[in-house]
Amino acid sequence: GAGVSQSPSNKVTEKGKDVELRCDPISGHTALYWYRQSLGQGLEFLIYFQGNSAPDKSGLPSDRFSAERTGGSVSTLTIQRTQQEDSAVYLCASSIGGTSNQPQHFGDGTRLSIL
Amino acid sequence: AQKVTQAQTEISVVEKEDVTLDCVYETRDTTYYLFWYKQPPSGELVFLIRRNSFDEQNEISGRYSWNFQKSTSSFNFTITASQVVDSAVYFCALRNLSGYSTLTFGKGTMLLVSP
Numbered sequence: 001g002a003g004v005s006q007s008p009s010n011k012v013t014e015k016g017k018d019v020e021l022r023c024d025p026i027s028g029h030t031a032l033y034w035y036r037q038s039l040g041q042g043l044e045f046l047i048y049f050q051g052n053s054a055p056d057k058s059g060l061p062s063d064r065f066s067a068e069r070t071g072g073s074v075s076t077l078t079i080q081r082t083q084q085e086d087s088a089v090y091l092c093a094s095s096i097g098g099t100s101n102q103p104q105h106f107g108d109g110t111r112l113s114i115l
Numbered sequence: 116a117q118k119v120t121q122a123q124t125e126i127s128v129v130e131k132e133d134v135t136l137d138c139v140y141e142t143r144d145t146t147y148y149l150f151w152y153k154q155p156p157s158g159e160l161v162f163l164i165r166r167n168s169f170d171e172q173n174e175i176s177g178r179y180s181w182n183f184q185k186s187t188s189s190f191n192f193t194i195t196a197s198q199v200v201d202s203a204v205y206f207c208a209l210r211n212l213s214g215y216s217t218l219t220f221g222k223g224t225m226l227l228v229s230p
Contacts, residue, residue, distance in 0.1 A: 033218075042220050042223055043208075043218075043223075045217045045218065045219070056217060059217075089158065101148050101167065103162040103165055104218060106159055106160035107159065108158050108159045
């Protein structure tokens with residue numbers, strides 16, 4: 001009974017580098033979400049996938065952020081030319097469907113630190 | 116627009132005390148879902164409860180209870196006889212029925228239970 005798996009757990013990189021964060025949702029979950037958790041800011045929605053499509057990308061903070069999902073399963077969040085303000089914990093969640101009554105199940109997150 | 120407010124940033128109690136975490140929400144939708152999540156120091160968000168807007172019956176699960184008051188747009192969470200293991204950040208979240216219904220989170224309340 002694997003839960004949502006995220007890798008890496010921690011990532012430290014220099015400003016200006018690109019980073020890729022990976023999320024492996026619970027098997028059978030068609031909906032996948034990315035959130036960002038910054039200190040004192042709560043959770044901020046980034047993007048929602050239903051299958052391989054992203055009907056809602058409204059939370060992506062800039063065009064340096066992109067995400068894709070393949071095979072209705074694994075998703076990758078890419079941040080290009082990282083900035084110090086990108087430092088945060090990036091959380092991935094999945095749910096059985098995209099309907100509003102389905103609880104989202106979260107991974108442990110990737111802690112990203114930009115030097 | 117929707118919004119979730121958790122006015123208590125941090126609460127400290129001594130073990131065995133009862134504690135209530137407040138959550139107030141705003142939404143224009145008449146149908147919506149409310150959630151509580153727990154984030155222990157390990158970082159993973161753990162789903163605790165879901166409540167739909169049509170069901171104002173209070174719920175009790177062991178030492179946890181939830182009080183949903185539609186008239187005041189509140190969904191408060193009470194832990195009875197708190198334990199050290201309850202120490203965590205607790206998030207209240209709202210999800211509308213309409214649209215792609217992403218979760219809107221409050222900023223969280225950090226609960227510290229000391230022995």
